[in-house]
Amino acid sequence: MREQIPHHDPVQVPVDVPPAHVIDSEPESPEIPELPEPDEPAQPSEGVVTDKAPVKRNGFNRRGFRFSTPLGDIAIAVRTPKQQPVVPKWFDPLGLTDRAVDAAKTGLKLAAWGEEQVVTYVKNRLDAVEPTPRPLPQPEASPHDSLHTKLGRLLDRALDQSTAGSQQELYHRLLDQLVADEARIIGALSDGTSSPLVNIYSRSRNQVVLQNACLIGRTANVALPHMVPQYVDHLLSLGLVETGPEDPSKKSDYEVLMAEPMVLKAVKGASKGPLIARTEKLSLSLSTLGMGLWAAAVADG
Template identity: 35%
Template sequence: MDADANNEGKSRFTVLFAKVSHAAQRQYERAEAHVLTQLRARMDRLERPKALTYLSDTSTTPTSAHGQAHFESSLPSRMAALMERADTQDRIAALDDLFHHVLDQLVPDEIRILGALSDGASFALIHAGYAPRIGPMTRRLIENFCPIGKPAGVKLLEYVPAYISHLRELGLVETGPEDPAQDIKYQILESDVAIREALEAEQKGVGMTAKYLRRTLSMSEFGHQFWDTCTGQNPTP
């Protein structure tokens, strides 16, 4: 009798526990569904990013400042538009397209660097690396180290070398030979803590020594044409 009563008690407890667990699970699912509903409602109220709108909705295609479409419904249609423009544009229109394309690739800090060079100024620039005791540099570690950042008002000074590399790739700036008149500036660059630490962090080979390549940074002829046109000093290239 005691065993039967005990088993009956266990059975009732099991049934009761199952009911409670089932009720708790249903309550949790209802709460979860409510939270998800609220989250979806909030997301729906947010403004869709313009870039996503452009990609998903071709009925309103954004255009650039000179009237050329940035987004098309397909690659062939974009190619057809470019081919048609290539057949009809003159030199001025071609330069306009080129300058717009270059300008779209720049960030404000890079514009600041161009502004500092626009009056024809040149800045000391060095590359640093390792070389045999006799001979040219064979392993370059640091490129385009230049003090132009502060006078130009660059906000991200640590990215000045990367900015200069990008501007060189675009053909807007160029490097030239060492300027002996800026010897003091070269010495300051070569003794910079960041340069020293970067060189010391790398393992030197046997018979290798730290070496610096002194150059100058200035605006290229194309850079001057681009700057004058974009700033309105030469509106008709």
């Protein structure tokens, strides 16, 4: 008996491949060795920047600006959301609103930075300024000091003072004794001009009825015109003004002065019947001391 040979379907072999090299079996897939799975890195906490996992920016566009200022260079980064614009795109297709918001934020940051720089600069300048030493208070004269003590204190001060210092002290003392109207009179005479002045005497008793009536009160525009004779008398006692002879070039000014109500009243009161009051006409001008006081006060200002 013949042994039956199992029937196999014919295998289609390409023409250029010899039949002996064709194996009728399923191809074996190459084995790939399994690699150990790497350990998953620990997720960093939110907000912490590491080399392996940077902080998630949540879809923000970042723009950088650099400015050069006299105080130094500054750099500012501005973030804007990518997917959530302030105004919907169909209302603002060019994104002008987002840009305006970015510009406003940048302006606020610049203002805050500028304020900080100014405060720092002012603080450094104030720290660099040395405090001015306060002058030592001079001991005030006690009302119980004896005359000898006061005189000794003045003599000691005279030894320490120079000529300029003594002159300044004198001017200060003189100014402390003046009122505002008297200062106006000195200012009106400071240009070197003179002012008419008259004294009214009674012929019967040869007494002074009105003294130092002067037209300078009107020229200086004093607040109390009726106090001009007292002002002039005080300035004469301080040596700041002086009287001189009548100035013939001011004849019209003397006529105006004689028509003043104060002068007319004094002339009427000093006249007795046919005896008319005697009038003395003089001129008032600033003395050398007054000129020095005015020049020192103006130069010191």
